[in-house]
Amino acid sequence: MSEGITKDDLRQFGLLLMDNLRAMIGTSTEKDDIHPDWLKSRVVRKLMDMSPGTLQNLRITGKVRFKKILGSYYYNKADLQQLFNEQKDQ
Numbered sequence: 001m002s003e004g005i006t007k008d009d010l011r012q013f014g015l016l017l018m019d020n021l022r023a024m025i026g027t028s029t030e031k032d033d034i035h036p037d038w039l040k041s042r043v044v045r046k047l048m049d050m051s052p053g054t055l056q057n058l059r060i061t062g063k064v065r066f067k068k069i070l071g072s073y074y075y076n077k078a079d080l081q082q083l084f085n086e087q088k089d090q
Contacts, residue, residue, distance in 0.1 A: 038067065038074040048084065058083070 039047075045055055055075075058064045063083060065076040 037077050039077055039080070041073045041075070044075050044080060048080065 041052070041055060044050070045052065055073075059066050059073070059075075064079040067074045
């Protein structure tokens with residue numbers, strides 16, 4: 001006889017998964033240091049003092065690499081630094 005997975009099994013798994021994720025995030029010294037090579041949109045906009053539209057244009061034109069994860073955009077820190085340096089030199 002095979003045993004199926006019950007809703008309670010899934011609920012317990014979900015709670016265990018969330019506890020593990022919280023423990024992993026809690027060991028980080030800063031929330032945004034989880035992926036130091038990739039920055040969230042709001043962090044980029046704040047650091048570079050730019051509007052959401054400007055950031056979208058950088059994405060569309062391919063000037064910076066990005067990843068979309070669960071509806072949030074993450075931008076490559078090295079690409080942003082290079083872009084900043086190019087603007088500074090002009």
